[in-house]
Amino acid sequence: MATSKTANTYNRQNWEDAEFPILCQTCLGDNPYIRMTKERYGKECKICSRPFTVFRWCPGARMRFKKTEVCQTCSRMKNLCQTCLLDLEYGLPIQVRDTALRIKDDIPRSEVNKEYYVQNIDREMSKVDNTVPGGAVGKSQAASDLLLKLARTSPYYKRNRPHICSFWVKGECKRGEECPYRHEKPTDPDDPLADQNIKDRYYGINDPVAEKLLRRAAAMPKLDPPEDKSITTLYIGNLGDKVTEKELRDHFYQYGEIRSLTLVPRQQCAFVQFTLRSSAEAAAERTFNKLILSGRRLTIKWGRAQARQPSLLPQMGAGAELEPVPGLPGTLPLPPDELQDNFFNLGGQNQDVPPRQSQSQLPPPGLPTSPSIAPSLPHLPPTMPPPLPVPPPMPQPMHAMRPPCPPPPPPFFFTPALRPPPRATPPAPPGTNPFMAQSVAGVPPIPPPSMVPPGTPAGTSPSRPGPSSKAGIHYPSQDPSRLGTAQGIGKPKWADEVF
Incomplete structure (x- = not known):
């Protein structure tokens, strides 16, 4: 029942007389052609106990009628909806919002102090725009990551559904489909969400919905920075x-x-x-x-x-196995024991080619070498797989099939190790040939090996073969006929000697 102006005149100037309520999108509903009823000073505020203008409307078809519960002064102090008492910007309970923004509620609880505090706040907010929140919420402009993660970005019209029909729960509802209430099974009375208080919602204490949201936020994944400070x-x-x-x-x-x-x-x-x-x-x-x-x-x-990615090879070891990938077939089974001594050594533990055994280590012929029989013979060495065959040589191209070149001729000098020691010879008399002096002394000149090919018979010359050639003449300067002497005159004594 509305409070009469003539019956209660105490502090009447602070009563609220508004033209439109402060509501969220969910409480307004999806109907753009909404109609409201307004009752001036219809009820007192649930928080400050002052009379205020009450608005009542239906959000949409098959929805329940809703009305404002707190005055606009209390609504602007907390920046919340006058009906559902949730934050206007994020759609979250006040306890979650204050915890994320670290806002401390300093609203007094006693009646006298509360009235004095509300009057001062109302005086301050009358000097600023009505769309700006007041109190501690208006001073805190920094956004929070927790609020952005939990914020409701779209309206939740399911909250406007009618209440559950108590007669249908008892089995006594006779309206049937014309009943404006829901015919559904009620929630568990022991559920914490079934016991919600409007004052606890406003002051942000003992709110079961806020506690559920805070537990969900604590279980959300976080992006922890890596320990390596060089990663940017x-x-x-x-x-x-x-x-x-x-x-x-x-x-x-x-x-x-x-x-x-x-x-x-x-x-x-x-x-x-x-x-x-x-x-x-x-x-x-x-x-x-x-x-x-x-x-x-x-x-x-x-x-x-990339340079510091851990390698899996040192941790796995030689015989370790990787975890199976979901959706892929498993590993293939090992080959049977009969394939251990095959050509490729598929069943062996070591795939490397073993060294060839000597004749003393090979088993005598006629004895079995199968791995299933060999262990029964202790005097036989373990059988080893045969070495891999050497592939045949590749065919040579036509230009590579020429006959090999002959070896180069020996150098035109004597090796110091093979040269005979020099002999002491008397000096040649003046006016004589040094080669003649050597022949007189009995030291014949040694022909160079390049001038006498191997296999030439003694007493022949490479240029003039045969016994009729001039023996002992190897250079044109040694020919007596070219020195101005007659044929046969001045023939050296060693000319007829055979080397």
Whole structure:
């Protein structure tokens, strides 16, 4: 029943007289042609106990009628809806909002102090715009990652459904389909969500819905920065075909200086490398699970240092096996024992070719060498697979099938080790030939090996073979006929000697 002005005149100037309520989109409903009823000073506020204007309306078809519960002064102090008492910006309970923004509620609980506090707040808010929240919420403008993760971005009209029919629960409802209430099974009375209090919702204490949301937020995945401080690269996935390099650069430039931005269209991802580690951490914290570009929610991860990726080979060892990949067939079984001594040695533990055994280690002929029989003979060595056959030589080309070239001729000098020691000869008298002096002394000149080919009979000359040639003449300067002497005159004594 409305409070009469003539019956209660105490502090009447602070009563609220509004023209339109402060509501959220969910409470207004999806009907744009909404009609409301307004009752001035219809009820007192559930928080400050002051009379205020009550609005009542139906959000839509098959919905229940809703009305305002608190005054607009209490609503602006907390920036909440007058009907559902949820935050107008994020659609969350007050306890979740205050926990994320670290807002301390200093509203007094006693009646006298509460009335004095509300009057002062109302006086301050009358000097500013009505669309701006007041109190501690208006002073806290910083956004929180927790609020962005839990925020409801679309209206939840299911909350406007009618209540459950108590007669249908008892089995006594006679309206049938014309009943405006729901004919559904009620929730468990022991469920904490079934016991909600409007004052606890407003003050942000003991709210079961807020506690459920905070537990969900604690279980959400977090993007922890890597221990390596040199990593300043972020991986951006799920780009699609519409996200361009300019959009990525314009968005991530606000977090710090970008060293490089690499776009991989084939993999629909990109790599953003910052100059400072602090810029990369700020970008990862503010964009993880909440970055939306061109209508796509992007995946944010930290990059990896390629030079420091751990290798699996030292940890696995020689006989370790990898974990099976889901959706792929398993490993093939090992070959049977009969294939252990085959040509390729498929069943052997060591695939390398063993060394060839000596004749003393081979088993005598006629004895079995099968691996199933050999262990029963202790005096026989273990059988080894035969070595791999040597492939036949490749055919040589035609130009490589020429006959080999003859060896080069020996050098035209004597090796010092094979040269005979020199003999002491008396000096030649003046006016005589030194070669003649050597022949008189009994030292015949040694012909060079290149002038006398091997196999030439003694007493013949390479240029003039046969016994009729001049024996002992090897150079033209040794021919007495060319020295001005007559034929046969001055013939040296060693001319007829055979070497």
